Amino acid sequence: MVDHNLLQRKKLFLFDLDGTLYLGDRLFPGVRELLSAIRARGGQYRFLTNNSSRSVEAYVQKLTRLGVAAESGDFLTSVDALVHYLREHDGQDKRYYVCGTESMKSQLRAAGLTVAERREDANALLMGFDTELTFQKLEDACILLGQGVPYVATNPDWVCPTAYGFVPDCGSVCEMLWRATSRRPIVIGKPEPLMPQLAMLEAGVSAQETLLVGDRIYTDIASGANAGIDTLLVLSGETKEEDLPTSDPQPTFVLPDVAALLNILES
Known part of the structure; x- marks a missing residue:
């Protein structure tokens, strides 16, 4: 049973990209409306991706091409986290x-x-x-x-x-x-906690106010669990429903796609 009240209290939404918001050049239904709804209620979101093959500018261009308004500050990539780690260590x-x-x-x-x-x-x-x-x-x-x-x-x-x-x-x-x-x-990237930790620090939001949304147990969901935040698994990408009984860690919530999260936030 998905706790609608708990989801509606979240202030920062951390979204994986591939398999969560789009697949290839196909934007999933409800993405634009979901991002608008989060901002309309005073929330924030960041896009977290392990894909190091392209720059933030390339991601901005891709989302813009798909009809999603985006700017560089909306993204945190595994290369950003890698740079942070290398400077520190x-x-x-x-x-x-x-x-x-x-x-x-x-x-x-x-x-x-x-x-x-x-x-x-x-x-x-x-x-x-x-x-x-x-x-x-x-x-x-x-x-x-x-x-x-x-x-x-x-x-x-x-x-x-x-x-x-x-x-x-x-x-x-x-x-x-x-x-x-x-x-x-x-x-460095997901499943390690560094990327969501950097996103929360930048946004000035606590772990209790944050939700990580992704399609993979062993990277997205594990990263959220390691950072001490609630997680939402969407079944629009790599993970299938039959994988859930043996998955470790278990997500806090499971929904078919981000359109279902939009319905909850608007309910």
Whole structure:
């Protein structure tokens, strides 16, 4: 039974994107109305995504193309969280070999981090969702991991949803590298709590006033649970209803899609 009153008291809504608000270039029904309803009642929302392959500007353009008014301050990506982590935990002498897109590299450089284009110049390895992945990058990563360099990944997602199904995401590539090198990365994005924690700090909202909405148990829902906030699983993406009995953690709420959340907020 979904507690309508509890949902209606939330002040900050943290939305996953792929599989939650849209799939490919298809915006799910009710998204525009839901975002407008949250703002109309004095609430806030942020878009949290583990997808490190594109910049915030690209996400703004995509949502605008789909008919959703958006600006850069509405987004928090796994690359944003990665930059925060590296500034807090890494020294100034790190030179990062990046298994990621040119967009990800540009974001890291813009944040003042040193990106090494050649393996020989690197002393740390960063992994992201790399839609420009080559075997040379995999080989370079294996050599660096064999040398024992620090190893950090943006996210552990096995797959990224598309309009035609799924493609391997960062977690699948990290699993392949583990099979080759017996090294696993430090993971920054969801399911770790850093992204929702940064969003709450920025919005000035408590954990009790926050709701994380996503379609994956092992990233979205786990991230919310790790951050101590309520979670809403929507069944419009990766997770199916038959997965729920054995899922850990369990979401606070389950709804078929975000249109159902809109109905609750307007009831």
